[in-house]
Amino acid sequence: MSHPFPEFGSNRLGPVAYGLGNLPDMGSTYHDLHYHWICATKLRRPFIRPAWRARFHEYLGGTVRGLDGVPLKVGGVEDHVHALVGLKTTHCLADFVRELKKATSVWVSSQVDPSFAWQEGYAVFTVSASMRKTVGQYIDRQEEHHRHKSLAEELELLLRRHGIQYDPRYLL
Secondary structure (H helix, E strand, C coil): CCCCCCCCCCCCCHHHHCCCCCCCCCCCCCCCCCEEEEEEEEHHHHCCCCHHHHHHHHHHHHHHHHCCEEEEEEEEEECCCEEEEEEEECHHHHHHHHHHHHHHHHHHHCCCCCCCCCCCCEEEEEHHHHHHHHHHHHCCHHHHHHHCCCCHHHHHHHHHHHHCCCHHHHCC
């Protein structure tokens, strides 16, 4: 039986047959995987104090690097954190977030407050190349932003904007 599209799966037709010249085979994996991650403290307690927040954000960024990711922006307020991160195709997002939450919990517990904990869930959104700058600026303005809007209001807006269905009872 002959293949209905002989150019697919056949060595007979290649780039030259389509007037594309001698193109090399794709020798690498190309990707653009960026995520906006949001995580709240347990019961949204105001754990993350201004006195040590910058150190915490630096540690979180270092942890992202340690997990082989790229921290593009980290910010937040007393009860939650935002991070814009780039990941590889080999990352499993759930594993990455679990390890990030674990490492940062250990750091805060040992450095600042032994009772620190993250909320069980989190929110994560994909970020296109065209929106990375906007998301980074959004993360930079968290303190200003939260003078007028709660985390629940912010999250509800983001979920709607991304077309994600949710039950309001279970917002972070």
